[in-house]
Amino acid sequence: MKTKTMVLLIVLLMLHSIVLIAQNNSVQEDDFQGIKPYSQNPWYWQYRGDAIILIGGSDDDNPFQWTGKQLTDHLDLLRIVGGNYLRNVMSDRDEGNVYAFKETSANKYDLNQWNNEYWKRLTFFLDETSQRGIIVQLTLWDIFDIRSSSRWGNHPWNPANNKNIEPGTWNNSDDFFATVNKKAKNEIAFQQKFIDKLLSITLKYDTVLYNINNESSEAGEWENYWADYIKGLSDKAGKKIYVTTMQLSPSNAVRHVMTYPNIFDYVDVSQNNQDSKGGRGKAHWDNLMYLREKIASSGPVPMNNVKIYGATDGGTNYSAGSETEAIDRFWRNIIGGCATARFHRPSVPNKLWGSGLNERVQTNLKAMKMLLEKLDITSCxxxxxxxxxxxxxxxxxxxxxxxxxxxxxxxxxxxxxxxxxxxxxxxxxxxxxxxxxxxxxxxxxxxxxxxxxxxxxxxxxxxxxxxxxxxxxxxxxxxxxxxx
The missing domain is CATH 2.60.40 (Immunoglobulin-like)
Known part of the structure; x- marks a missing residue:
């Protein structure tokens, strides 16, 4: 009889512990003051308990690679004109950028050793944005870093340039992004090590939203694998994070997130903001309403626009569209119920993709702030x-x-x-x-x-x-x- 009583007591204690853990987790999430879907209207975000509309523009996609006043002056300008939202791709293809890995000899890298400067820049960037209340949408992988033969030829991920991966294992970017499908455990281990290091830094901040791929055309297994992987890392750290993946088709981006709601938390429909993948004028608005209707069918989540294409009226980049159209897209996105809107960065001369944070963009950010001071848009x-x-x-x-x-x-x-x-x-x-x-x-x-x-x-x-x-x-x- 005593044995049965003891067993029953142990079972009750275990159940009590499970309940306490569940309550603690619930309280932890409710008390989290970082960026998360707005509790009163999940089409939007909230930060430190208040609803927040995220707007911005910047002159680069990987501003974490900037140092000193180049970065802080740009962040100050963004805040002065009413912006609070940045895109940051973990990219390394521009002049002056540094790689994540240590160069042990001329053009030879060790994937098991870090280039401390790379991670120092990231920490500085997140410190400075966090201090200013700027929300960062951070992209893990960008195929354009290694897509061209010249970029692949110089990159540490290329086995010819590192001492860790057998030559011929990865011949190009297609091989790099096929590791999950091929279940290439040895190579995935190096990719995981990079993500582990990245999350060990970013999880310290409550101002980061996560995006798996830039303009992804990779297999869904790749996106799902890394979304699940970083969710696992955040769970171990006791931190709640919010994840999406941006695809080349805005409708496919929405389909993917809706299909896997257990690992994706919001959608990014940036590709609707260009002539070639989305629409202009009323077509842009109609696309947005179409996607919003589909999302609503399974429950609202924030709709982000981390890139609004279009620059230089009369320019030659017909895929992106004009700057006037970009500005109209900015306003349609916010009026259309989106949670975020950011102007895409300028690119090479004569083929500009975006307007960055130029004077015209600054004016429209200020004007949007003026409207939102009067309009309670999260109730609209x-x-x-x-x-x-x-x-x-x-x-x-x-x-x-x-x-x-x-x-x-x-x-x-x-x-x-x-x-x-x-x-x-x-x-x-x-x-x-x-x-x-x-x-x-x-x-x-x-x-x-x-x-x-x-x-x-x-x-x-x-x-x-x-x-x-x-x-x-x-x-x-x-x-x-x-x-x-």
């Missing part, structure tokens, strides 16, 4: 269904709306002159209207507008109408708040 939903043209040619109407129906409405107008009708939908009488002149960073004086109700209250098509006409030929936002 995209609502172009509330808009109608005032002339019978719908294709000529470019306007993009978000609303907390019955409370606040914001409509973005690209450059041009537009007249539209807004139906506030709920029975409201008076609203306060202000226009945000984006280029001049000015709010108009408030004016009171009254809703005109058309039709009979019991008739089909009964609607409220607020006529809106843009005050000039520049891009602007109409912001309305219900008074009565």
């Amino acid at each position: 939903t995209p609502h172009n269904d509330l808009l109608s043209p005032r002339v019978p040619v719908p294709s000529t109407m470019e306007a993009y709306a978000t609303a907390n129906i019955g409370n606040q409405y914001a409509i973005y107008f690209p450059q041009g002159r537009y007249t539209i009708n807004l139906d506030p939908w709920k029975y409201v009488n008076k609203l306060k209207l202000q226009w945000l002149d984006i280029n001049n960073l000015e709010w108009s004086e408030p004016e009171i507008v009254e809703v005109k109700w058309e039709g009979g209250i019991h008739d089909w098509g009964y609607q409220g109408i607020i006529g809106l006409e843009t005050p000039g030929n520049r891009q602007c936002v109409a912001f309305l708040e219900v008074l009565e």
Whole structure:
């Protein structure tokens, strides 16, 4: 009898311990003040307990490779103009970049030894961004580092350049990214060692979001393997992280995350922000709404845009699009319910991919901050269904709306002159209207507008109408708040 009692007591103690562990884990996640999906609206992020809209731009994709004032001055500028969001690829292909591995002799590297300068730069970068409250979307792998024959020919991952991997094992980048599919344990071990070192640093910060691949066209097994791997590392460290993978097709990126929700936590639809993979004008918006609808079917997650392509109006990079279109994409993304929007970096002369943090970008970041100080966008939903043209040619109407129906409405107008009708939908009488002149960073004086109700209250098509006409030929936002 005593034996049974002892066994029962041990079982009860074990169950009590399991409950305590579960409660501690739950409290740990709830108390986590770092970047994570917003508890009140998981389409968005929150940081240190508050909802946060992430916007930015930078002149490089791997700013961790910068040192000293080159980095800190750029970060200060980003903060001054209202930005709080950066992209950082663990890349090493630009002039002045350093590799992660120690060079033991001329052009010969040891994959078991580190180049301390590489990791020192990363630590400095994360220290400086964290101090400024800048959220970093960090990409682990970038095929463009080793895709070309010249880059592969010089890179430490090339067996010809290291003392660790048998020559001929990896002949090019295709072999490097095939290790998971081929179950090449010996070679994966070196890749794991790099990721282990990376996470040993990044897990110390609460300002990092993770992305597996840049513009991935690799097999899904590769992306899933590394997502699962870094989740395992974070679990061992008692840290919660959020992971995605960016694919060349925005719809495939969404499909992949939705298919594997146990290892991916948000989507990145950056490829919708260029002419060749996404769309321009209304097509860009329609793509965004299509993807948002699919995500909503299985539960909201943040939609990130770490790259908005388009630069140099009249330039030659037709794949990226124009800078004016990039700016419109920036506004459509935020009005369209995305959690983040960042302008892509400039590239080689005459084939610019992005605008970086140039003066025009700075102006639009400031203007967005002005709007978000008035508009509670995390309480809003995209609502172009509330808009109608005032002339019978719908294709000529470019306007993009978000609303907390019955409370606040914001409509973005690209450059041009537009007249539209807004139906506030709920029975409201008076609203306060202000226009945000984006280029001049000015709010108009408030004016009171009254809703005109058309039709009979019991008739089909009964609607409220607020006529809106843009005050000039520049891009602007109409912001309305219900008074009565």
